[in-house]
Amino acid sequence: MSAPLRLVIFDVDGTLVDSQADILAAFAQAFAVVGRPLPAPVDVMAIVGLSLDIAVRRLVPQISDADCAVMVEAYKDAYVALRASMPISQTSPFYPDCREVLNQLHAIPEVLLGIATGKSRRGLDHLIKGHGLDGLFVTQQVADFHPSKPHPSMILQAMADAGVDPAQAVMVGDTSYDMEMAAAAGVAGIGVNWGYHAPEALGAAHHVIDRFDELPAALDKIWSL
Incomplete structure (x- = not known):
């Protein structure tokens, strides 16, 4: 199976x-x-x-x-x-280990990757092209077509696109808006402490990680429950 x-x-x-x-x-x-x-x-x-x-x-x-x-x-x-x-490698550089972990997750057949961002469609397209991320994300939700975070619309549409239910989805983000959006959509949230909100603002997160290479283990922990 x-x-x-x-x-x-x-x-x-x-x-x-x-x-x-x-x-x-x-x-x-x-x-x-x-x-x-x-x-x-x-x-x-x-x-x-x-x-x-x-x-x-x-x-x-x-x-x-x-x-x-x-x-x-x-x-x-x-x-x-x-x-x-x-x-774009200078204006919006990857955080350490980001690209490597994205590739690692993308290589797992049953794991799909998505985006839910406050960026515009134009801004996200530029970033994906500039960093060579074409084909990595099966669903891309942008601010042009959704209410602002923390409304759950982006996550709900991402799950519909991917054909998964809330128990099989996780939101990864650096702000309280991301974690509140995840909670509103009924999915687990993983907060990252290298971004623009302090770790103490991520109270709605199921886990908070310190480094990108900690993400696979955090995902395993959530999905083993």
């Missing part, structure tokens, strides 16, 4: 790649366009993972709809320009 299919869903920024420098630079330009000072970096990074319009409103609670729309477009334009200025 063949093993059941299992799905590992990954966040991107702060989980697979470190895009902090580009995110801060793009937000700096977005705030400058509307004449506002950039908040402290720790506050900016705290909203990474949310859909961009929600992120802007978290940073500027009283912002008008018009200024929010201007900032969203300015951020997108700045991010595109930054990506074009340097190779």
Whole structure:
């Protein structure tokens, strides 16, 4: 009898790649366009993972709809320009052991890989192409087509795409939004402590790992229960 299919869903920024420098630079330009000072970096990074319009409103609670729309477009334009200025290996490098573990999991026939990210379709496509990840992820959920995290829509669609139930799916991410999204979808969450939220913010996680190469053992522990 063949093993059941299992799905590992990954966040991107702060989980697979470190895009902090580009995110801060793009937000700096977005705030400058509307004449506002950039908040402290720790506050900016705290909203990474949310859909961009929600992120802007978290940073500027009283912002008008018009200024929010201007900032969203300015951020997108700045991010595109930054990506074009340097190779993606420099602007959004993998975290240590990330690529090796992705390849290791991808080589297991019953394990499927997916993505659930606050990135746009355009942004994710650029990252996948730049890092040579084509064909690795069977389901790719982006902010263009879903409510912002922690709404479970991305995970629910990823499970539907892969044909797995919640007991056979795991969400891996660095933020409270990822872990809350996992809980809302009824799947186990694995938090990573190298990203943009502190480990103590990952209270909804089933496990928190310190290094990427700890992920396979954490998955085995969840799926052996």
